[in-house]
Amino acid sequence: MFQKLIDKSMRKSPWIYHINAGSCNGCDIELVSVLTPRYDAERFGFHLTGTPRQADIVVVSGPITMQSVDRLIRTLAQVPRRCRSRNASSAWGPARGQAMFSRGASRSPGRWRGTLMWMSPSADARPSRRLS
Amino acid sequence: MQILIQLFHILVFPGLLFDVAMGVLLMGLNNKLVARMQNRVGPPILQPWYDFLKCCGKETIVPARAKRAVFLGAPFLGFVLLISVSMFIPFAGFVPAAMGSDLVVILYLLTFVSVCEILGAASSGSPFAGVGLSREMVAMISYELPFVLVILTVARAAGADQPSGAVFSLEGVLAFQEMNGPLLFSPAIIPAAIAMLFVIPCETGMHPFDIAEAETEICEGMLAEYSGAPLAMYRLTHMVKVYTMSSLFVAMFLGNRFTGIVPVDILIGILLCIAVMFISTALPHAICARLKVEQVFHFYWTFVTGFALAGLLLVWAGV
Secondary structure (H helix, E strand, C coil): CCHHHHHHHHHHHEEEEECCCCCCCHHHHHHHHHHHHCHHHHHHCCCCCCCHHCCCCEEEEEEHHHHHHHHHHHHHCCCCCCCCCCHHHHHHHHHHCCEEECCCCCCCCCCCCCEEEECCCCCCCCCHHHHH | CCCHHHHHHHHHHCCCHHHHHHHHHHHHHHHHHHHHHHCCCCCCCHHHHHHHHHHHHECHHHHHHHCHHHHHHHHHHHHHHHHHHCCCCCCEEECCCCCCEEEEHHHHHHHHHHHHHHHHHHHCCCCHHHHHHHEEEHHHHHHHHHHHHHHHHHHHHHCCCCCCCCCHHHHHHHHHHHHHCCCHHHHHHHHHHHHHHHHHHHCCCCHHCHHHCCHHHHHHHHHCCCCCCCHHHHHHHHHHHHHHHHHHHHHHCCCCCCCCCHHHHHHHHHHHHHHHHHHHHHHHHHHCCCCHHHHHHHHHHHHHHHHHHHHHHHHCCCC
């Protein structure tokens, strides 16, 4: 029963950590505007944390430049996993342990200029292994 | 039977369980009220509880440079200390530790709750936590002085006709208020009450005064390395602290037994706690952006200390 409560709370309180990997700042402005009173993402429990240790979702904006790739991997490795649970897959649904890409407004050919969202992976997927 | 009743008081009402429930309620209402004042919908009232449970279900990472025992133990010790503070504060006439409800003990234990946070942050080995804990110390220096002055004022106001000249027992303060009406009704003590209303948000680290956990400047400050269950404990401590401080305000300035009927008293006590929370934490949160470190220090050592000192002088002069 306790596990069920925790799974429910996981859906209710997604905390975001935002990292800029060479973005043009357009995606960052869009992300921040979602958290403003007009769109008020806080009503769904979203909360912008300042440290990857407390994050459930890491939002990476930008094409991931050569200089930022090492820092990005180190940051993603700091994100805590969920504790192992019997129904881990049901808690995160389709986004579990996989990267979701969305293309930004200014996409030049052959290069990603968009926002990559990294949902907190479950116990069997390490971020560092995924990216490297 | 006596032991069972005592255990009920310590664990359920007005002890552990009631503290946690009230902490969640006050924090959730605080977020909701701030959101409504900013023309938002706001998170559900139970949002702090969801956050707490979610943090419990996450992995606890101990950094390689951290002192493991202190890093993991400090949040739990802080929570236990805070619960023991709330044992000394009567609610609706109930007090689990009736023998020692002393204002000075409450002051010391509340300081130790902050000291536990500082210990945990210092043992984490993160430079952000280092900046955060130095800011927390500045905040402590800022609010402790007016807090002590307010306690002296209340002790004097309640014990002016005693042979010792002051009553430092919270039970004595409540007994005085039961005989002569709430202390807040006497005009001389109003400056001290205003100072106490400003002490509450800084003591609980609420928004305009949350310099120690400035998430946009110093990466959550003292909580920079915390994740999982210890983080959940920290957040629970913050919630319960809001309730402890507002119930302390209610006990010191408004009294405990309003009608003599227990359920009505409990209801009035909860409503008064919500009112104190609204005035002291929700309003400044909605009005004011986060202050700088030196602004907090300056504000507390001039305006708030000035109010507290004025209250102390008025009460000791016997106005």
